[in-house]
Amino acid sequence: MLNMDILQLLPIAKAAGAAILKIYHDPNQSNVVDYKADDSPLTLADQAANEVIVAALRKNFPETHIISEEGKDIPYEVRSKWETFFLVDPLDGTKEFIKRNGQFTVNIALIENGKPVMGVVYTPVTDTMYYGQAGKGAFKQVGDAPAEALKVNQKAENRIAVRSASHASHEEEEVLNKYGVTDEMSVGSSLKFCMVAEGKADLYYRHGPTMEWDTAAGQAVVLAAGARMYIGNTEETEFTYNKENLLNPGFLVLGF
Template sequence: MKLNKQAILDITRDAGKAILKVYQKADFSDVVSYKDDNSPLTLADEAAHKVIVSKLSELYPDIPIISEEGKDIDYNVRKDYDMFWLVDPLDGTKEFINRNGEFTVNIALIDNGKPVAGFIYTPVLDTYYYGIKGESAYKITKGEEESISVNNKDKERVAVRSKSHASPEEEDVLEKYNAVDSISVGSSLKFCMVAEGKADIYYRHGPTMEWDTAAGQAILEAAGGVVLKNTGPEPFTYNKENLLNSSFLGLGF
């Protein structure tokens, strides 16, 4: 399947514009509500979801979409999806609410349970990352596109860690892989840091959802890395009956 990469990047940008209209409000008190699991939901999530679903459906009418804000598709229906889009309209809602700018728009293409293309856009930084299986991974900053790849370091590695979900279980994993330093960043940008060689290891202990990880995994793997279930060696796959992820390990070597 030939992807219209520019059109998909434009969709992430348009979703980012919808998010920024809410982000630039002086007061968030009228836009923050809570889901059943008490994670924050904003008008920005909903606005970005509408943009992405509308434009992706127009561009690829025969490919179904699973989105965080439209996830209630019965497993008996979606289990037959050989290929589908997996979307997180606003990844890093806590970063959004805390106004640190480290939130993203994520779009991934899943083929037979594996992410084969990923597109991530950071609206505040106006920066894109994307990767396609069998091709390469790229970063676009101020209109300039560059190819990115993992470090493949064998020592003195750097770990990237969550600002919102740090865990003590990380320490054993990072010691095992000779991490001597760490950086902290929000949302799916952690995958991107490994993909572009600014970090080497990303371990997440505890639950995420499939739409949180798919685009980042596609980009990291296109850049030469790997994402494993728990601490390996089983690969990380998608469209499970329960869309909750296990722990996972992203490596840039």
């Protein structure tokens, strides 16, 4: 693993969150548009956060490559040779940002040999940080309070599923029935992974498309908390990164 500690990523995520909030709370930007049009508040927030993250990562880890939503056009012939790289979504939760419900996040993950080995999911509006590192566990920190260790529930019955606040599918129902889900909760962005990591939910299934930067940090956190994540709706193939097409297939997260 790259010679670094997950704690080195926390101030970077917080600085990106501050850049987002400056635009989010700007009264001149109050009419948030629902598309990433040029110069929209959402686009400006994306770009501002991305600039903060990329600059900090390049300064602190100059030899480690970066793939981000705002800089995604790196040819596969180039990045396929990368064993280690950062995978960044500077602002995850487009619809949550537009709705102004606060459920959007800053995501930073470190990928090694296709697997997320550490990740940070930061919610700027509530100043809540979720982070996890392979072999070292997962944690949640709110503001300046001490960090709390996270662990999945391991529930055998009466399971709770976390579902998207903005997306849903018929296929989800079949999976939830298969695993004996009796209740559900809804939340936006990468916070769905975090709900499983802290034991508030037991399962997260996503049928619809996502991009690699949407899931990497959340997966790192939930795996560090003891969960498993698979491609599709069966427990057969582990979910990995740096595919030729950065579009993700469906996936299943199990906290038991």
